[in-house]
Amino acid sequence: xxxxxxxxxxxxxxxxxxxxxxxxKSVLVLEQAAYGGQIINTPSxxxxxxxxxxxxxxxxxxxxxxxxxxxxxxxxxxxxxxREAGAFKEVVTPKGTYPCKxxxxxxxxxxxxxxxxxxxxxxxxxxxxxxTCDGAxxxxxxxxxxxGGNTALEDALYLADLAETxxxxxxxxxxxxxAATVAQLKARENVTILYHSxxxxxxxxxxxxxxxxxxxxxxxxxxxxxxxxxxxxxxxNTEGFAPLVDLSEDGYAAAGENCxxxxxxxxxxxxxxxxxxxQLVTATADGAVAAxxxxxxxxSL
Amino acid sequence: xxxxxxxxxxxxxxxxxxxxxxxxxxxxxxxxxxRMLKPLLDEIAARRSDCKVVSxxxxxxxxxAEQYDVSSIPCVVLFKxxxxxxxxxxxxxxxxxxxMLEA
Numbered sequence: 001x002x003x004x005x006x007x008x009x010x011x012x013x014x015x016x017x018x019x020x021x022x023x024x025k026s027v028l029v030l031e032q033a034a035y036g037g038q039i040i041n042t043p044s045x046x047x048x049x050x051x052x053x054x055x056x057x058x059x060x061x062x063x064x065x066x067x068x069x070x071x072x073x074x075x076x077x078x079x080x081x082x083r084e085a086g087a088f089k090e091v092v093t094p095k096g097t098y099p100c101k102x103x104x105x106x107x108x109x110x111x112x113x114x115x116x117x118x119x120x121x122x123x124x125x126x127x128x129x130x131x132t133c134d135g136a137x138x139x140x141x142x143x144x145x146x147x148g149g150n151t152a153l154e155d156a157l158y159l160a161d162l163a164e165t166x167x168x169x170x171x172x173x174x175x176x177x178x179a180a181t182v183a184q185l186k187a188r189e190n191v192t193i194l195y196h197s198x199x200x201x202x203x204x205x206x207x208x209x210x211x212x213x214x215x216x217x218x219x220x221x222x223x224x225x226x227x228x229x230x231x232x233x234x235x236x237n238t239e240g241f242a243p244l245v246d247l248s249e250d251g252y253a254a255a256g257e258n259c260x261x262x263x264x265x266x267x268x269x270x271x272x273x274x275x276x277x278x279q280l281v282t283a284t285a286d287g288a289v290a291a292x293x294x295x296x297x298x299x300s301l
Numbered sequence: 302x303x304x305x306x307x308x309x310x311x312x313x314x315x316x317x318x319x320x321x322x323x324x325x326x327x328x329x330x331x332x333x334x335x336r337m338l339k340p341l342l343d344e345i346a347a348r349r350s351d352c353k354v355v356s357x358x359x360x361x362x363x364x365x366a367e368q369y370d371v372s373s374i375p376c377v378v379l380f381k382x383x384x385x386x387x388x389x390x391x392x393x394x395x396x397x398x399x400x401m402l403e404a
Contacts, residue, residue, distance in 0.1 A: 033392055033393070034334055034337050034392035035337075036333075036337075040333040040334055040337065040392075041334070042333075043331065043333075055333065056333055057333030057334075057336055057337065060333075076394035076396075123373065124371070124372060124376060124388075124390035124391075125370050125372060126372055128373055133332065133373065133374075134372060134373045134374075136329065136359065137359070137363075137366065137371070137372040137373070138372075139363075206370050207370040207372065227372065
């Protein structure tokens with residue numbers, strides 16, 4: 001039986017794998033998409049100690065190689081359930097059920113959806129959640145950005161350099177993000193800010209052609225846009241953890257600094273854990289802590 | 302077989318008139334997930350003779366990307382007899398890409 005299964009091969013999961021392998025525990029990492037997690041879309045990481053500038057993909061690949069070279073096995077399977085089975089645990093994927101002694105949940109977060117009809121269907125056909133990934137497709141085009149935080153402001157600024165026209169749509173009258181970025185945006189001639197407004201409908205044929213925007217007074221406007229960039233925050237991937245792990249009001253896994261959840265032998269690490277700072281370096285720190293705690297737990301069995 | 306780089310000029314002959322299903326990988330050098338997907342597509346191209354894999358650099362071939370409504374990469378479009386049969390957006394494990402061919 002595998003000692004430790006790690007769900008998620010982002011920075012937290014891969015760091016946990018490195019620590020657990022160095023403690024000579026058998027490790028299986030299960031990942032539903034690509035290793036590296038969120039950072040693979042970051043063109044340049046400049047706040048990770050000892051790497052003044054590295055692309056997210058290169059950093060992720062280094063972590064992945066370090067973990068696998070130490071003997072961690074990584075399989076690309078989506079975990080559909082984690083459960084207790086007597087004194088042990090079971091992790092379920094469409095390919096099978098893996099018994100193990102301890103589990104680290106390092107599932108990260110995903111982009112929050114707007115929740116309008118056809119949104120998912122139009123991903124990659126005009127709807128995007130990553131301006132630096134998809135901005136290149138909108139050179140000289142018209143785009144809209146939705147959101148009020150720093151990500152939305154930075155996305156709008158980034159797109160203002162590429163697109164002909166940028167609409168920034170925000171449901172409130174003031175931005176949560178940095179005032180300096182707001183000022184920069186307001187100075188751009190090709191940026192129009194729509195306050196008190198939400199996107200209420202997507203218009204599309206084969207791809208997105210426009211959006212319907214409704215303001216708090218109930219006025220409805222239709223904007224012709226080629227692209228819609230959604231930057232309305234992130235949500236933790238904790239669906240289905242509930243019986244074994246307490247969740248915070250906003251869905252994050254309740255686990256203290258020691259990464260222990262309410263269930264012995266189940267740990268939470270990285271962006272999915274309820275905490276203050278979600279950064280690459282705090283994710284790797286969580287991975288180290290969770291693995292150390294998991295090893296202690298395994299040694300106590 | 303190796304993955305062939307396809308342009309607007311060669312697209313019709315290489316993709317639309319191909320006698321086997323074609324996986325057309327729209328990608329760019331600066332795209333991290335594209336770089337992760339590349340070795341998996343190399344493997345498919347090397348192992349299988351019942352399909353063909355081609356690469357389209359969107360920075361060079363933006364018109365092709367637009368023509369096929371590609372607005373996020375990596376985007377692998379499966380063409381059968383010159384018509385799009387399916388597409389996969391973002392990094393996917395090799396099995397998921399190959400599953401498109403079996404459908």
